[in-house]
Amino acid sequence: MASLGQITLPRAPSLEMSLLRRRFNQPIKTRIGFNGRIVSKQAQVSVKASVSQKVIEEEARVLVGTYARAPVVLSSGKGCKLMDAEGKEYLDCASGIAVNALGHGDPVWLQAVTDQASLLAHVSNVYYTIPQIELAKRLVASSFADRVFFCNSGTEANEAAIKFSRKFQRFTHPQDKEVATRFIAFTNSFHGRTLGALALTSKEQYRTPFEPIMPGVTFLEYGNIQAATDLIRSGKIAAVFVEPIQGEGGVYSATKEFLQSLRSACDAAGSLLVFDEVQCGLGRTGNLWAYEAFGVTPDIMTLAKPLAGGLPIGAVLVTEKVAETIKYGDHGSTFAGNPLVCSAAIAVFDKVSKPSFLSSISSKGLYFKDLLVEKLGGNVHVKEVRGEGLIIGVELDVQAGPLVDACRDSGLLILTAGKGNVVRIVPPLIISEEEIERAVEIMSHNLNALD
Ligand SMILES: Cc1ncc(COP(=O)(O)O)c(C=O)c1O
Known part of the structure; x- marks a missing residue:
């Protein structure tokens, strides 16, 4: 069995499976750290049991392959929370790439x-x-x-x-x-x-x-x-x-x-x-x-x-x-x-455009950056935390993909940017301080685990 993120694929040589393996090229059953070391085994979900898996397979068959999507099928959202098709919850710090300013379902x-x-x-x-x-x-x-x-x-x-x-x-x-x-x-x-x-x-x-x-x-x-x-x-x-x-x-x-x-x-x-x-x-x-x-x-x-x-x-x-x-x-x-x-x-x-809403973005952005510096700044891979308001970049001296993947598995959606070495954080502008704290905690935990 080979796995696609958290989802296990059978070895059956179907067209969909070979397309999936080729397009995602994900690690098999394991999570690999920045230095190539295996840091954890991934949970496996049976193909039959997973609605998401079916959707991912169908996508590979009917859509032009322009997107190297994360293996997650999102089906509902409220505020800064998103749910996948199996009911797993994610904290959204990607906002559909800086789109959902008011979060989901305002x-x-x-x-x-x-x-x-x-x-x-x-x-x-x-x-x-x-x-x-x-x-x-x-x-x-x-x-x-x-x-x-x-x-x-x-x-x-x-x-x-x-x-x-x-x-x-x-x-x-x-x-x-x-x-x-x-x-x-x-x-x-x-x-x-x-x-x-x-x-x-x-x-x-x-x-x-x-x-x-x-x-x-x-x-x-x-x-x-x-x-x-x-x-x-x-x-x-x-x-x-x-x-x-x-x-x-x-x-x-x-x-x-x-x-x-x-x-x-x-x-x-x-x-x-x-x-x-x-x-x-x-x-x-x-x-x-x-x-x-x-x-x-x-x-x-x-x-x-x-x-x-x-x-x-x-x-x-x-x-x-x-x-x-x-x-x-x-x-x-x-x-x-x-x-x-x-x-x-x-x-x-x-x-x-309300002045009070705009000033809340500035103060939440500062809080987010300060927390990132405090909790991640000591890690050897973190070169810089930068940005204005709620567009924040964490530059690493390694590719950010493994961290973004690990955070997603832990229920946090963030993005990469630059040459793949920057974590980009663009949450809904309505994000709360508690959600900011949770996001930084997940990032810090996963960054240390990948080391
Ligand atoms: C600064 C900037 N300009 C233009 C675009 C293109 O926007 P769209 O994907 O809506 O065509 C993007 C998308 O990421 C962007 O970040």
Whole structure:
């Protein structure tokens, strides 16, 4: 018998089993420590008894294999707790990758979704709908922006920002034969998987299988002011894309000086500055918008993940000078900003944007980081604990996968980031102090056990 995490697979040479073994390549019946030592035997669940196992087998048969999923089938959630199909409970410090800001099943969010679903879910952007305008009013009133474009995901938001930047340059320099069409992005950046956003994403292995992708992107070192300002001065740059805090890339914060220098260089050269706040925006850092901490505003900001509390949404916030260059037909989307997602987003926004809620994120984030330093900081593998608010990274001198797997088996969901050496903690913003203490306890226990 070979095992897939906690689940035991028979040796029968079925297609599903061989696919599963190939895709997950999990240790057999044992847990392996950082140094390759066997540290524990894993519990075995019989294939027949497990609903999860059946789902995992069926997934391997019918879905395109784009995801190396953890071997867990989640079936319900409440607050920061998730349940799998066998009733095992997990503490959620992943939030569906920084999405479930209000946790699972928030009553106000639920009411907004069910009320709107029973009234009107979708009509397309051929017509006006009230929730879309109400949400846009809130986003504009609370930010640097004058106008909003809605879409359905983070990558779509960046795709729209690419098009808007190119259109802005063409519109403002109609006579220019060599209009600025190039982009700057940074090391460790993640902007999405569609061909434009992918071209701005630093990991080469995500890009190369799909070449040729959008040309004209230069990657510079995140934080390197000289390199960025020199290139922006060349005058060929349509826009600079930057995450004020990088999530996927390993939880790295920009410095004030870096973002302020980008702002001044873009202003001088006529380039646009785009902040990707898909992961770090909407309260995650303790400010409503991450850029607030840097004293810099962008020309364009992209949002997505937490905005509708788990329903798919993206948004591009722009200044008037950008918006006035966009005309009917330049861009659009069938689903974008429909009444259902916008009603959900209004419920999320109205809760998260309250000053008392935002300050609770900052204080819980500090508490989380302090506890991590106290309980994990002494471990030889821990290099740094960093982050802002409730986006926290624990950098290790080894791969973080074994720790993330061990924590999951102990009932805690966390993520990896960076080159696989960073543990990323992005819990629902409603997490309690007791839940933070429990999460750190599970991490500390497993980190020491893996040593
Ligand atoms: C900063 C950032 N931008 C863009 C994206 C892409 O978002 P989506 O997966 O919704 O397309 C992500 C996703 O992780 C992200 O973290």
